[in-house]
Amino acid sequence: xxxxSKQIVDFAKxxxxxxxxxxxxxxxxxxxxxxxxxxxxxxxxxDQLVDFMKKMVWERTLHEQTMNFSRQGRLGxxxxxxxxxxxxxxxxxxxxxxDFLLPAYRDLPQMIQxxxxxxxGFLWSKGHVEGNQHENPNMMFPQIIIGAQYVETAGVALGIxxxxxxxxxxxxxxxxxxxxxxxxxxxxxxxxxxxAPAVFFVQNNGWAIxxxxxxxxAAETLAQKAVAMGVPSVQVDGMDIVAVHExxxxxxxxxxAGNGPVVIExxxxxxxxxxxxxxDPSRYRTDEETKPWFxxxxxxxxRKVLTDKGVWSQDQEDKxxxxxxxxxxxxxxxxxxxxxxxxxxxxxxxYNVPTPAVKKQIAEFEAKxxx
Amino acid sequence: xxKMTYIKAITSxxxxxxxxxxxxxxxxxxxxxxxxxxxxTVDLQDKYxxxxxxxxxxxxxxxxxxxxxxxxxxxxxxxxxxxxxxTFEAMDGIVGQLARDHYRFGGQKNxxxxxxxxxxxxxxxxxxxxxxLENYFVSTPGLRVVTPSNPYDAKGLVISAIESDDPVLFMxxxxxxxxxxxxVPDDKYTVPLDSAKVVREGxxxxxxxxxxxxxxxxxxxxxxxKDNISAEVIDLRSLSPIxxxxxxxxxDKTHKVVVIQEAQRxxxxxxVVASDIAEDKIMSLDAPIGRVAAPDSVYPFAQAENDWxxxxxxxxxxxxxxxxx
Numbered sequence: 001x002x003x004x005s006k007q008i009v010d011f012a013k014x015x016x017x018x019x020x021x022x023x024x025x026x027x028x029x030x031x032x033x034x035x036x037x038x039x040x041x042x043x044x045x046x047d048q049l050v051d052f053m054k055k056m057v058w059e060r061t062l063h064e065q066t067m068n069f070s071r072q073g074r075l076g077x078x079x080x081x082x083x084x085x086x087x088x089x090x091x092x093x094x095x096x097x098x099d100f101l102l103p104a105y106r107d108l109p110q111m112i113q114x115x116x117x118x119x120x121g122f123l124w125s126k127g128h129v130e131g132n133q134h135e136n137p138n139m140m141f142p143q144i145i146i147g148a149q150y151v152e153t154a155g156v157a158l159g160i161x162x163x164x165x166x167x168x169x170x171x172x173x174x175x176x177x178x179x180x181x182x183x184x185x186x187x188x189x190x191x192x193x194x195x196a197p198a199v200f201f202v203q204n205n206g207w208a209i210x211x212x213x214x215x216x217x218a219a220e221t222l223a224q225k226a227v228a229m230g231v232p233s234v235q236v237d238g239m240d241i242v243a244v245h246e247x248x249x250x251x252x253x254x255x256x257a258g259n260g261p262v263v264i265e266x267x268x269x270x271x272x273x274x275x276x277x278x279x280d281p282s283r284y285r286t287d288e289e290t291k292p293w294f295x296x297x298x299x300x301x302x303r304k305v306l307t308d309k310g311v312w313s314q315d316q317e318d319k320x321x322x323x324x325x326x327x328x329x330x331x332x333x334x335x336x337x338x339x340x341x342x343x344x345x346x347x348x349x350x351y352n353v354p355t356p357a358v359k360k361q362i363a364e365f366e367a368k369x370x371x
Numbered sequence: 372x373x374k375m376t377y378i379k380a381i382t383s384x385x386x387x388x389x390x391x392x393x394x395x396x397x398x399x400x401x402x403x404x405x406x407x408x409x410x411x412t413v414d415l416q417d418k419y420x421x422x423x424x425x426x427x428x429x430x431x432x433x434x435x436x437x438x439x440x441x442x443x444x445x446x447x448x449x450x451x452x453x454x455x456x457x458t459f460e461a462m463d464g465i466v467g468q469l470a471r472d473h474y475r476f477g478g479q480k481n482x483x484x485x486x487x488x489x490x491x492x493x494x495x496x497x498x499x500x501x502x503x504l505e506n507y508f509v510s511t512p513g514l515r516v517v518t519p520s521n522p523y524d525a526k527g528l529v530i531s532a533i534e535s536d537d538p539v540l541f542m543x544x545x546x547x548x549x550x551x552x553x554x555v556p557d558d559k560y561t562v563p564l565d566s567a568k569v570v571r572e573g574x575x576x577x578x579x580x581x582x583x584x585x586x587x588x589x590x591x592x593x594x595x596x597k598d599n600i601s602a603e604v605i606d607l608r609s610l611s612p613i614x615x616x617x618x619x620x621x622x623d624k625t626h627k628v629v630v631i632q633e634a635q636r637x638x639x640x641x642x643v644v645a646s647d648i649a650e651d652k653i654m655s656l657d658a659p660i661g662r663v664a665a666p667d668s669v670y671p672f673a674q675a676e677n678d679w680x681x682x683x684x685x686x687x688x689x690x691x692x693x694x695x696x
């Protein structure tokens with residue numbers, strides 16, 4: 001190419017500006033507890049705001065109590081949720097009982113809010129079938145294969161559309177690492193192709209076990225990935241429960257009205273380890289890196305707003321924590337009283353109609369189990 | 372009753388279930404307006420509408436995700452994976468998710484999905500279009516695997532598969548699609564999902580085969596009959612589960628058996644059948660169990676397929692060896 005000639009396309013410029021529409025996280029209350037969007041906050045009554053706070057205290061206490069149980073050897077796999085209370089409680093409360101939730105393994109708190117019990121959550125962690133059987137049937141089990149819940153969401157959303165269900169959507173969660181999976185794109189793209197009603201959450205908590213967000217992709221935001229599938233998306237301050245709730249509600253309304261899916265990236269942080277199974281975050285991140293996130297804590301900033309309004313006190317919060325702890329201890333007792341599982345039942349649930357070999361094995365195990 | 376090809380019989384079965392059950396849905400790549408790349412779903416979109424018979428974006432894992440999600444919302448999905456080689460892209464959906472989901476819910480939710488997929492060699496396709504991949508799926512608890520060898524079974528089995536509340540992998544043999552015709556009833560009928568069939572009665576040796584190899588075994592049986600060797604031919608039809616009762620009853624009569632498959636020999640359906648026979652029927656045998664299978668190479672370049680796929684000559688030779696043991 002001759003010097004000075006105009007290039008037919010300026011890739012550098014495209015790259016420098018492509019994230020522009022996606023990198024202005026929606027925020028109502030900032031990291032210092034200052035209200036930056038008073039008009040939006042004014043839409044919420046004090047009771048609603050107190051309820052948000054209670055839910056975050058509930059989730060934080062659940063996390064702490066669960067870690068205790070875990071250290072006592074009373075639980076199996078558990079994915080810590082501390083830091084993600086605004087993202088999880090702010091989003092799930094925007095959905096209705098008839099909406100279909102497809103959770104991943106860090107989403108037990110949303111499942112409990114959507115219609116199951118803490119005891120069931122513990123049973124799932126312990127590895128018991130009753131941990132997958134919920135009062136609200138509009139729920140999948142916590143997905144372990146990252147991305148699978150996204151393609152299944154496309155099917156649920158299409159099923160809702162084909163059933164002509166009114167006022168009903170599918171909603172699903174994954175993390176920042178989840179956006180690297182092929183299934184992430186297939187799920188969002190299929191749902192978009194059919195313009196089916198779904199809200200896709202990406203809880204960007206900064207880490208996929210030890211791999212930081214910036215190593216997952218050169219894309220500046222995860223939200224912008226949706227544009228390639230023709231899907232509107234947004235980044236939201238995931239430590240700001242009012243902002244998360246407001247955006248989630250708008251997304252649900254949009255999807256339920258037949259406009260197709262939405263992708264929401266919540267900017268949040270995983271305070272603890274990836275899981276209770278031996279991950280040590282000090283191997284891959286420093287206190288210096290994590291401190292700003294702890295300072296931006298969702299409970300701290302909401303506590304300040306509510307205290308300023310005169311509708312919250314430390315004493316009230318301490319009492320709530322004790323009340324929740326007692327509830328979780330009772331839930332653990334309930335989980336520990338669940339009936340022992342039988343291999344003959346596992347065989348019975350493998351097929352609706354047992355195969356001849358399975359029938360034989362059922363008989364063998366039933367004979368053993370009756371001894 | 373009309374003479375029908377294997378592929379027409381499948382279309383007829385699909386037409387039947389779409390008409391019977393308004394919750395059935397057919398979807399996949401090119402299944403809509405185009406009627407599938409082989410025309411298996413031809414005219415079904417015109418007849419039942421785009422809501423019931425529809426194209427998907429080109430992604431097999433997404434297709435399985437649709438099937439699972441549609442099951443969760445009360446539908447009876449019939450996804451097509453365009454070629455069996457493409458099931459690798461949907462392996463988590465089929466093996467990691469679909470096959471396990473009924474169990475995961477402790478039996479409380481059903482996933483009545485029938486995955487249709489063409490497979491099998493001998494038509495000189497591009498690679499990854501002809502492999503016999505059943506071995507990957509028959510070791511999956513929760514998944515049924517069936518494959519018809521003739522038009523009559525094709526219609527009856529596809530209807531049974533779709534009506535079953537268990538997930539079923541329905542394998543359609545490419546070479547058989549248009550190479551044979553049978554009398555096929557116009558009305559609805561079913562073929563059981565877990566039963567083998569004696570397709571030729573005999574007294575001297577049992578030949579156990581499935582799919583296109585059933586026809587090779589029948590040709591071999593004709594050749595053996597010329598030397599007064601009476602071969603009984605069993606069509607497995609179901610690869611998971613395997614109907615050992617039918618096989619054992621035949622062995623009690625013939626005391627000699629050859630197990631035949633088009634797939635490579637290693638760790639396959641034939642190995643399972645042979646080990647079941649060895650475990651349960653060894654005292655009834657007068658000779659070692661014979662096996663006929665493809666060699667353990669990667670599926671051959673198309674030009675050399677016929678040198679690789681086991682044929683009636685291979686079966687006849689192995690049957691003579693076992694018969695004369």
